[in-house]
Amino acid sequence: MAGFDAVFVGAGINSLAGAALLSRAGWSVCVLEREDELGGCIKTVNDLTAPGFTHELLAAWHPLWTGSPAYAELKDELDRRGLEYLNTDLPTGSAFPDGSSAFLTTSLEDNVAELDRHAAGDGARWQAMFDAFMKDADLSFGVLGTELWSGAGLSLGRQALRRFGRRGLLAYAGGVLTSCRDWLGDTFESDAAHGLLAPWTLHTGLGPDQATSGFMTQVIACALQLGGMPVPRGGGGQLVDALAGIVRDAGGEVRTGAHVERVLLAEGRATAVRLGSGETIPAARAVIASVTPTQLYGRLLGADDAPTDVARAAARYRYGRGEMQIHLALREPPEWYGDKRLGRTAIVHVSPGLDGVSRAVNEAERGLLPAEATIVCGQPMAVDPSRGPEGSWIVWIQLQELPAGRIKRDAAGELDVGDGTWTEKLRESYADRIVARLARHVQNLERATVARVVLSPADIEALNVNLVGGDIYGGSCALDQNFLFRPLPQAPGHRTPVDALWQIGASTHPGPGLGAGSGYLVYKELTKPALPRRLLAKVPVVGR
Ligand SMILES: Cc1cc2nc3c(=O)[nH]c(=O)nc-3n(C[C@H](O)[C@H](O)[C@H](O)COP(=O)(O)OP(=O)(O)OC[C@H]3O[C@@H](n4cnc5c(N)ncnc54)[C@H](O)[C@@H]3O)c2cc1C
Secondary structure, three states, X not given: OOOEEEEEEOOOHHHHHHHHHHHHOOOOEEEEOXXXXXXXXXXXXXXXXXXXXXXXXXXXXXXXXXXXXXXHHHHHHHHHOOOOEEOXXXXXXXXXXXXXXXXXXXXXXXXXXXXXHHOOOHXXXXXXXXXXXXXXXXXXXXXXXXXXXXXXXXXXXXXHHHHHHHHHHHHHHHHHHXXXXXXXXXXXXXXXXXXXXXXXXXXXXXXXXXXXXXXXXXHHHHHHHHHOOOEEOOOOHHHHXXXXXXXXXXXXXXXXXXXXXXXXXXOOEEEEEEEOOOOEEEEEEEEEEOOOHHHHHHHHOOOOOOOHHHHHHHHOOOOOOEEEEEEEEEOOOOOEOOOHHXXXXXXXXXXXXXXXXXXXXXXXXXOEEOOOOOEEEEOHHHOOXXXXXXXXXXXXXXXXXXXXXXXXXXXXXXXXXXXXXXXXXXXXXXXXXXXXHHHOOEOOHHHHEEEEEEEOHHHHHHHOOOOHHHOOOOOOOOHHHOHHHOEEOOEEOOEOOOEOEEEOOOOOOOOOOOOOHHHHHHHHHHOOOOHHHHHHHHOOXXXX
């Protein structure tokens, strides 16, 4: 088969966005996906639960994508291909056990009023936090959008030093390291504000007592006010098709059922990949692998292809907590008890609050099924009514506090966990407990439910080999494995020790999510003008 400039391993968002961008830059590109469908964690499934219902089996919400530089570059082309984003002014809220609730909207004014409703003064504190964040948003978002282990990373550091001075920079860095618990305690008075924001820590792969969880939660809180909770009309499959279309129309190839078994090297440089079928696909300029470090160094490369310390570190790469998805099809919209806004909110966290999230995370990390998990209750039809028959509803539930490996026992002492693996019985019993808790907040839940599909962490891993143990974030996001240290301190960033071999995907900086950050950073690096042209661009043009 003819070769390509770049061959991508895997067809998740980072690969597809990177491939589309490189195609537009004139590269010939091939994307190889081992599953039967493209998209990786974006899996839109029609009729999953019942006829006429369209579910996002895994990832559902696109604020990271619509706020990304990749989307900014591709938007016009994607628009032309019919991709349309829908949004809401009510991205999130929390429903507490006593029937009260709290909300975050896309209006600063409304958020000030909402937080004041729970504790006078919290509104002004929100405003002050938001203003302070926005003043340095270029740096905060810059940390997540820059190749940190590079000249660009150094420039970002210098920019921060110029702005803050030495002591100020130290204070800023200290703020980045703060836990969510400390940040919330220092910033807001009411338990409701804490319970509104703490569950968002889970969406960063962290827990509320971990280093950097305060910074990450703050980034999300501000981003939600700024960007809401966009979803593509009809589901994420629309985005996947549009990106693949860009590659194909540029003459590139996008293949499914193509399991890459090996990256082939010639004189220490990646020059091709070999498929499970034995076929070899040459790559003249780059092989870009959207895989975990475990797979890259343990399977795709040979024992002598990478330095021993890197291969050893990759073998020790840690995966995070497991996750469960519950999908419900409802014949009518949910009737939430309490504040009617709950029925319009894209993502409702059903949670006892900050301490509840902390407890459930701790239980999961100790190998227990949490007694009172945080229920991430997504309501896609609050944003896109096209996902089900007229007058119906779907519920997308995430449970992000489950053990990473073998389950030791149930913290509530109710469920028999057997040998600690996810059997069908354990999966359904755990889901029953969650649905029963949700029914305490939604009065018609039981009678309105038409059908349900549940995915255990083991089912999730079976859908995508990168989600080891059902860790939906491609590896623990603890500080020693994040930012500068992702994926490995021995091989930071996206260059690997093998020439022309790049690593992208959730296991690499800036980590998980649909922002396509790693695919974009590698595209930028590969298309960077050669040094003389870069220097010439800086020479002032006389007479202008
Ligand atoms: C249940 C769930 C819900 C989520 N919800 C959201 C959300 O709402 N919003 C959000 O922003 N993020 C969400 N995330 C996180 C986000 O979806 C992921 O972090 C992101 O999609 C990962 O993208 P990726 O580019 O790393 O590739 P992935 O999506 O992980 O895709 C990688 C692909 O590579 C393929 N592959 C791996 N090895 C090989 C090989 N050797 N040969 C060929 N192909 C291979 C895999 O089959 C897979 O299709 C969610 C994730 C999950 C699992």
